[in-house]
Amino acid sequence: MNTFLSSSQEAVREQYSKFAAQEIQPIAVDLEKGKTSLKEFLQRLGQTGFLGLTIPKEYGGTGGTFLDQILFIEAVGEHEAGVAFALSAHIQVVELLKRYGSDTQKSRYLPLLARGEAIGSLCLNEEKAGSDFSSVETVVKPGIDGYTLSGQKIWVVNGKIASLLIVSAKDTETGKLTLWLLDSSNQSGLKMSPGVKKLGLRSASVDQFEFLNTSLTDANLLEGDGKEQIDFALDTAKVVMAAAAVGLVHGATKLAVEHARTREQFGKTIGHFQGIQWKLADISTDHAAARLMTLRAAWAFDESKEEFRNYASMAKLIASKTARFQSGEALQVMGAAGLNEDTPMERFYRDAKMMEICQGTSEMQKVIIADELKV
Template identity: 30%
Template sequence: MSDFDQFRLSDDHQELKAAVRDLAEDKIAPWAAAVDEESRYPQEAHDALVASDFHAPHVDEAYDGVGADALAVCLVIEEVARVCASSSLIPAVNKLGSMPVIIAGGDDVKQRYLPRLAAGEGFSYGLSEREAGSDTASMRCRAVRDGDDWVLSGQKSWITNAGVSEFYTVLAVTDPDGARGRNVSAFVVEKGDEGFTFGEKERKLGIKGSPTRELHFDKVRLPGDRIVGEPGTGLQTALKTLDHTRVTIGAQAVGIAQGALDFATSYVKEREQFGQAVAQFQGVQFMLADMAMKLEAARQMVYVAAAKSERDDPDLSFFGAAAKCFASDVAMEVTTDAVQLLGGSGYTRDYPVERMMRDAKITQIYEGTNQVQRVVMARQLLKR
């Protein structure tokens, strides 16, 4: 490979990107507005993604998956998010929920759950609580050892695709007297476990097609072989997971922004004012140029971070946080400008850009707020 090849997508990646775009345009885009309007799970997208093996492309071939690399996963998420952010959370959250198993799970846990994920059963992630969002180490969810089993009690908040996914990686304190941050363990909880229930769906600004609910654990008994990694290592595994999956949120943000830019560009070429297309006005051209420039910068940051994720580079923490933070800020700016370019029409639900603007907002918040991302980046800089 020449030194310059690293600055372009490989032929395989380009073919994948084109294939996902065709699928998204044909099988996902037609339902995006209704999914948002009705606040319903995008089952059409789910079925199309499962049928094409794009629902969890990160699962290794050893576990009946397709073994897509980190960049390929980002391309899938980006292209789906371009037409429907809610649907892009299917592959994104399947990676988020299963990464602790991939990173720290023993082969028995991997063999039990990853093939089922590859076959279409979803995987969600239970880290945040009502009083432990950014401050994850102060979680109150508890798992108490009882013989060979663990008994799980407590709750988790803001869980994406809760109630749809079959499996949940849940973080809980297993040593209340242990050192803060080193007293948490990870477990796989199954949807059918006795004592495991869901709260009501949150009524949200955006990503309305992706159900967000609380998880409630009322003395849920988990077999001892459901623990992921060694006791006390759960929080380290959770944070390492986020290093990898923040890159996918960057990809989602890039996709949302691209969808908004594409629509706005087409609109201003057709819309006429003062006897000419709006696109002929220099003020509009400057807006489009700035939107595209920032979007391409965000895209390159995400792709570089994806490559670092694939290699598990030591500076991934910085680049994952930077890619997520920058791309989500760009997505918010680009979608807001897209609404502006459509004028009054942009403010109505007759056009998709207002949905894209609402969807973009969450990318600045979940998997760590952008304020937290800046803390992560600063800490990495000060360690050097």
């Protein structure tokens, strides 16, 4: 693999970076506080083509690579990781449809997802099914005219703004895990309620769903093995979250460097002190390492390499750990100024911790990586 981006990829990255600085940075605080509607913002991203980056042109997207998408997420994460997190769920739905959807499902939903007319959401988590997503108690039962879906899902990102849900359930007849596509704008027997308030990534809400004998037909089924589909969706989101974490560390580094250049103590700027210089050197090195691993995983996705799963876990593990630890170090460089809610640093610090848990915990990444080692 060429570990450096081509000149055209660099140009695209710069374009994304400019867009994020102009369009996201000024509204980041309002997005987090809910004063600017995330749904409307995502719809705007859809109108400008950013929600269809990997969707084939025949379905209304731009037909780009997963790496293109990852570069976009990195640019978003530099300013507002909550938006990148909301995008991770939307992207999971897009990629699941692209890979496992029927022609009818693809032609019906991919154009809506590309334009932001439908926002996607993946409903796996339940009270008793967290990391062990196979232990779901939501069930789908065959009936005379189709199927009924019953159960509850929690911690669903985008729940309240999504209209296209993919829901996991056990088939009561076969005991197999299956995924079902639901157009919630058009579906009865479904109740959404707001979920918990959380530490960070606050612009993206987490909500809960109750399925009350929701009627489904074969047209709702995502054909294939549910466990394999969920693994694929999680692997995809891990790289998206890794890119968000890499972007976040970049944003935190820029703030810390600027502060080190301008804040004076003991008669000189604090950047003159070796203790501060070494912190910034470590942050910068860890950022570069996490970024390379994330690009490596994105490349493996595009090349359909078997190693994708392993690299996706490694990228998520290193990038989220770097974000959690180095956002703390960057905040330390800023002293009390870094704790001020009016600077993005305190938000970066809160958002970074979330990244070690959502879309698969760090421990679960180690389980996957160790499995590959066949110890």
